[in-house]
Amino acid sequence: MTRAINRRVVTLVAITMAALPAMGQTAPSSLAASAEQRLPALTETYKHFHRNPELSHHEEKTSALFAGELRKLGYTVTERVGKYPDGSQAYGVVAMLQNGTGPRLLIRTDMDALPVVEQTGLDYASIVRSTNAQGQDVGVMHACGHDIHMTVMLGVAREMMERKSQWHGALMLIGQPSEETIDGARAMLADGLYERFGRPDFVLAEHDDSVHAAGNVAFKSGPMLASSTSIDVTMRGVGAHGSAPQLSKDPVLMAAEFVVLAQSIVARQIDPQQPAVLTVGMIHGGAKRNIIPDEVAMGLTLRTYSDKVRDQIIIDVRRTAEGIATGYGVPQDRMPVVTVSRTEIAPVESNDPALTERMRKVAIGALGADHVDAADSVMGSEDVGLFSLDGKIPAMMFRLGAADPVKLARAIETGVPLPAQHSSLFAPAYAPTIKTGVTAMTAMALDLLKE
Structure with a gap:
């Protein structure tokens, strides 16, 4: 009787142990x-x-x-x-x-x-x-x-x-x-x-x-x-009263043109087989409706899978901003400021x-x-x-x-x-x-x- 009970206990333990996960699993x-x-x-x-x-x-x-x-x-x-x-x-x-x-x-x-x-x-x-x-x-x-x-x-x-x-x-x-x-x-x-x-x-x-x-x-x-690079672009101009735009170098208009023209950088200057996204996600400028401000600041993000493409687009962003400013007759000491973040970047x-x-x-x-x-x-x-x-x-x-x-x-x-x-x-x-x-x-x- 005792041996039979012992055999049942051993069998029950074996079944229970088999049902449990092994050590480390x-x-x-x-x-x-x-x-x-x-x-x-x-x-x-x-x-x-x-x-x-x-x-x-x-x-x-x-x-x-x-x-x-x-x-x-x-x-x-x-x-x-x-x-x-x-x-x-x-x-x-x-x-x-x-x-x-x-x-x-x-x-x-x-x-x-x-x-x-x-x-x-x-x-x-x-x-x-x-x-x-x-x-x-x-x-x-x-x-x-x-x-x-x-x-x-x-x-x-x-x-x-x-x-x-x-x-x-x-x-x-x-x-x-x-x-x-x-x-x-x-x-x-x-x-x-x-x-x-x-x-x-x-x-x-x-x-x-x-x-x-x-x-x-x-x-x-x-x-x-993708990698991510934050870029700040500030279009600088000459402020004036809203009733006399001829006295200004309007940075709002330049910023608007930049936002549109920047999209052509990826669309027309980058190999379409190289993925890239350039986004203008932030734009700030002006304090009153009838005042043309001195500058407008924009915040951009650039995403690529290639460092070479990234560097090329940064060059293109600078050239585009400066080209717009030159076309509007902005003096050299008021050319756009393009800043690439050293901290808001990721590989x-x-x-x-x-x-x-x-x-x-x-x-x-x-x-x-x-x-x-x-x-x-x-x-x-x-x-x-x-x-x-x-x-x-x-x-x-x-x-x-x-x-x-x-x-x-x-x-x-x-x-x-x-x-x-x-x-x-x-x-x-x-x-x-x-x-x-x-x-x-x-x-x-x-x-x-x-x-």
């Missing part, structure tokens, strides 16, 4: 189930972030909340990591978890919002207003999904803390400020990020989008995001091929092949690539689907796209997006830290 269903269980709490966090956005360089409360949540989980957290060229301190957050010896993995999220007035009509919509760098009163909205990114990061942080028996090494979680002005990553590196916290062996990041269904992720090896974001393929297979194991898509290269830009130190550290960013699958299918059928990032109507399907992000990123982190 996690059953995909257990990760998804865990993320599902944590979803109510993560939803509250997400909605708080969404209701309380802060602009680039001003992420004080956002970073404090993010850092506080990581401290509660047991991470060693350092705040205000990052230094801008003017000497001001950035609101970067670094959370470390050392778990024995092994690889060092950096996972990055961004924290800043955009100067956009939200028009989604959601019950948790932002009504925040702030003052931008130009002194304008603006609405503020998480119109790019950084609230999703931070929420996913906190979910991954909890999973990794509770699964310490399944990995070893160092986990380095980065809350990066000022991604929208593409100077936050550079600020953190300038503040000795790797000298202070160690150089990682891998860098991971994700970004939500409205072209993939919530519940899916997407991968692309090699270049995925091409290129995914390490080997790391990307490895993480794609991990995602298939965690989510299923039907939920892993191929991503396209786009002209959007990111500064996350700076953390790879020009490709010296294997790095990879994947796309996190955030679109309601039914609405996305309808959009594809009708040809009318869903509101995308930077739109006042951008509204991710947050529940499946957060769950998928936590599941996929945790699976990837466990895989990289099992070595």
Whole structure:
């Protein structure tokens, strides 16, 4: 009788052990189930972030909340990591978890919002207003999904803390400020990020989008995001009364001509097989209707996949501005001022091929092949690539689907796209997006830290 009972116990233990994941591995269903269980709490966090956005360089409360949540989980957290060229301190957050010896993995999220007035009509919509760098009163909205990114990061942080028996090494979680002005990553590196916290062996990041269904992720090896360069162009003239334009050299008219003519730079001066986008996104000039001002300032962004094309377009921008001014008879001492930013610049974001393929297979194991898509290269830009130190550290960013699958299918059928990032109507399907992000990123982190 005793032997029979012992045999049953041994058999039961064997069956139970066979059903459990091996040490260093996690059953995909257990990760998804865990993320599902944590979803109510993560939803509250997400909605708080969404209701309380802060602009680039001003992420004080956002970073404090993010850092506080990581401290509660047991991470060693350092705040205000990052230094801008003017000497001001950035609101970067670094959370470390050392778990024995092994690889060092950096996972990055961004924290800043955009100067956009939200028009989604959601019950948790932002009504925040702030003052931008130009002194304008603006609405503020998480119109790019950084609230999703931070929420996913906190979910991954909890999973990794509770699964310490399944990995070893160092986990380095980065809350990066000022991604929208593409100077936050550079600020953190300038503040000795790797000298202070160690150089990682891998860098991971994700970004939500409205072209993939919530519940899916997407991968692309090699270049995925374009470089970005910020350019300021100031058309200078001679002011006068609005009733006597003949006494002026009108910078408003010159700026208007520049905006139109600048579009011909990419259309007619750049090889059409070389992708490039030149956008005039900001124009400021004048203080009263009947006064022709002395100058008009414009803010441009330039995106390319080639440094050669980038440099060529910058030359063309200068020549176009100066040519317009010359045509209007502007004296030499009032020629346009073209300034290329030294801080609001980002390189091409290129995914390490080997790391990307490895993480794609991990995602298939965690989510299923039907939920892993191929991503396209786009002209959007990111500064996350700076953390790879020009490709010296294997790095990879994947796309996190955030679109309601039914609405996305309808959009594809009708040809009318869903509101995308930077739109006042951008509204991710947050529940499946957060769950998928936590599941996929945790699976990837466990895989990289099992070595």
